[in-house]
Amino acid sequence: MRRLALWIVAALAVAAVVHYVTLMDTPGFIMKRVMMKMGEANTIHHQGRVTAASRGVVRPSPDLLYSVCPFDLTNGALHVTAPVPPGTYWSVSLFDAQTNNFFVKNDKDAKGKVDLLLTTPYVDVKRPAGAQEVVAPTPKGLVLFRTLINKEEDFAAIDAVRRKANCTFIRSHAS
């Protein structure tokens, strides 16, 4: 009887360890998969219109145009620039490797353009003049641009402006 109790305790201990490890790994695992789907790091990827065939991220909005830059700041920083399309909702948001949204700026805050230097405390890069510095909590993550197609007839103009957004990698002096 005592031996059976020991085996049950051992099984529960294994369950606790598996539960803890999988729980802690869930956000990072999900984000890593999403980043791999998005494409090459430190490069902007302008996605096409969301349709029923879109399988990038669950519950996408068919009214938005998405552009993404998966980032890897291990050896440098990312210079993020974009003009803001006029007359519609637009935002740039930054997510860390644990899926946390650590920065967002919309068209009203941006006043025509954004110019960000996404960096970590561990790299030393030549800073572009005028860029707002944003420190990422983790070296890897995602920059996500959302542009609302508020009027179908404005689609071509909105799409042309959002495609001017860019993500440029700046290599660290030390690397």
Next chain:
Amino acid sequence: MDCPLRFLLKLLAVLIIGTALGLAATWLTVSKLSIGTVSDGPWRTSLLIGSAQSGPYLRANVALHGLLALNRGETMYYTADHDSAGGWLDGNCVYKIEGREPSARWWSITAYGADDYLMANKDDKWSISGETVQLKSDSTFIITASPRKAFSNWLPLSQRRFSLTIRLYNPGAGVVNDPANAMLPTIKRSVCL
């Protein structure tokens, strides 16, 4: 004293059972727990989506249910998988979504299939927004979510299990401060085909 083979078999059983229990506990706590949610009628929203939360349960929950979502000061997301009477949404039925325009700079209602992606339909129509909705003379609207084409404000359904999401971009302060009283539209089941 167990023979070595019997001991190894018991050890293997402990590892398998323990792993299964651990995975089941993770799945249950992450996928089924509604941590930090509030409801406004049939619509539910998580107050944690888009925010950096401490604690592994909250973090995993947000990662699974609100991936790449914005914080609620920027955007609020309400989801419904039940109608206002409490019944599961059924893609073989006709639903009337009635109400006033929500307090936000821009809003939309989107229908999703059971896999959380847009449902294929011949009209390539998946949402109705503040820009596209046809309002009545009293500034209210009725959206018809149904498998067959409706006269106006039609939201096509092409799967049996579906859910709806309302997005409020730059929501009004009243909604942000009191998300359980956002005055969101009702969802009433009409007929089933």
